Ligand SMILES: Nc1ncnc2c1ncn2[C@@H]1O[C@H](COP(=O)(O)OP(=O)(O)OP(=O)(O)O)[C@@H](O)[C@H]1O
């Protein structure tokens with residue numbers, strides 16, 4: 230079935246009246262909207278025809294109970310016991326006892342509570358609407374004011390074939406997190422699977438005054454899968470967000486990152502590392518809105534593209550009228566390891582205030598031949614030299630991860646991908662004239 | 670025993686001829702100094718020996734002794750040459766951001782060990798080993814944790830080159846203007862360091878503009894290099910003559 234068919238079965242499941250109303254608004258709208266195409270600015274460089282043409286199976290009705298242990302064994306190399314873990318299997322939340330976290334569900338909410346989390350406002354974003362149209366149960370996490378969690382909270386999305394019928398599965402998980410004043414949270418999203426799937430996640434995170442969040446979105450997907458993360462951060466006064474998007478594999482990984490600086494003095498640091506291979510694509514849309522002044526935003530996205538892979542970086546920075554003394558930087562650096570790889574990088578600055586600092590830059594280049602020669606002249610093979618340089622290039626992103634354990638884990642994950650890097654012929658055989666060192 | 674023999678070598682870079690019939694022979698245990706005007710092709714010569722891909726050899730041959738046989742050096746890749754003991758201390762050492770000096774040195778050393786069938790060094794063993802070598806060159810240990818040459822001063826980069834040489838103990842060492850950029854004390858330290866590495870089994874080629882390095886490392890031969898080849902060869906006295914008279918008398 231296609232992505233907007235058959236809401237009736239879903240709607241026949243018991244749920245609260247307000248939830249039903251909230252959902253059907255989106256169902257109506259998403260049915261009316263045309264499916265996104267490359268004619269739209271946001272999707273100019275990303276082809277969704279195949280996603281549209283695929284016949285997807287909805288996740289409700291699938292039973293995944295009792296599978297968690299099997300799956301965890303299968304993916305044990307990704308697991309760290311030092312993480313507090315919440316799992317979604319095939320899009321369904323697995324009830325688990327968490328040592329310390331206050332977790333709730335949308336079905337438990339009273340009418341008044343419901344409206345604090347679920348706004349009736351309809352976005353124009355197709356995939357967010359689609360998520361809402363298919364919503365079943367949302368996960369709500371309330372981090373109390375002043376609370377500080379040392380253990381990273383890890384939310385895992387597993388997709389497992391044993392549970393599926395013939396068609397690949399599409400799931401639309403939704404997560405709300407309120408981080409209380411002066412609270413401290415380390416949050417990780419990870420998606421895993423060994424079959425085609427479409428993970429269409431929506432998350433909302435509110436950072437109250439003086440709170441601090443370190444967030445990692447780790448995307449190591451099965452190579453024929455789609456994984457979309459639509460995440461919204463709202464930043465109150467003096468709160469700090471550090472966001473890392475690590476995209477290692479998957480047919481199409483899409484990050485839509487909205488950050489609203491709503492309180493004075495809030496800071497957001499957004500980092501991204503995408504290592505695309507074969508025909509994979511990694512698509513990043515960032516939208517940083519400085520609604521008030523004295524804020525700081527930093528964006529640094531680095532891409533390493535091999536084979537025929539592609540990446541998109543679409544970075545919007547908006548500085549509202551009156552948001553004075555805003556300091557914003559955006560940088561997107563790319564290394565192409567093959568002449569068939571493609572990067573489309575598009576910064577978009579909309580500055581409507583005076584007395585602000587806003588910079589942006591994009592670089593696209595190949596590995597520096599002089600650096601390769603230097604390493605080789607010390608006995609390091611060309612392949613090892615290229616891997617070493619590629620590693621140096623992307624590890625800069627990880628150097629910003631505050632949690633040391635998390636940093637070590639990410640390094641080991643990236644190292645694995647880097648060790649498998651195939652060095653294409655055009656980076657192998659350098660002709661002296663082709664000095665494409667576009668270093669700025 | 671002959672270590673390196675270059676016969677009638679011609680080479681170009683981007684259509685510019687840089688070597689124009691170079692002949693040169695080096696025996697194990699010898700120290701050769703090469704002096705010559707700016708732009709005459711000295712660095713080009715050294716990079717061609719190391720295997721820099723930007724140069725194309727158009728005629729002539731380069732023979733290098735490997736296991737008592739003279740082999741065609743030009744057939745070996747850059748890293749194979751290094752593993753067989755060819756080392757070039759560069760005039761302008763390259764900065765390699767994102768790669769730590771320690772990791773680089775360890776990888777390099779282990780690649781050479783592996784090539785010769787020896788067991789690779791663990792991180793700990795290598796750290797002990799490299800610290801010993803750093804003492805020789807009076808280098809601070811924190812240079813190990815920094816990215817290769819990134820933010821190093823000119824002199825520090827040069828010293829880092831000699832550290833690599835000390836670690837790898839190559840058989841054929843080409844030092845391209847290692848002395849320029851070094852202050853008087855550093856020159857002495859580097860000179861003494863190089864002298865300690867000097868043995869009857871290896872050979873050193875010093876490319877330099879000044880006599881001062883030769884005060885520390887006394888050469889067996891001095892060559893005057895101009896217009897892509899060696900024009901004249903003599904003993905240490907030739908360097909003194911150049912110091913006084915420059916290159917004008919050659920014409
Ligand atoms: N990529 C290049 N393209 C064109 N010409 C080049 C290139 N690299 C070097 N050359 C030229 O080759 C010639 C030899 O340069 P080389 O660096 O070998 O000289 P050198 O003898 O080492 O000089 P110095 O004493 O100044 O270090 C110079 O004229 C230089 O401009």
Ligand SMILES: [Mg+2]
Nearest residue numbers: 711712713760
């Ligand atoms: Mg030179």
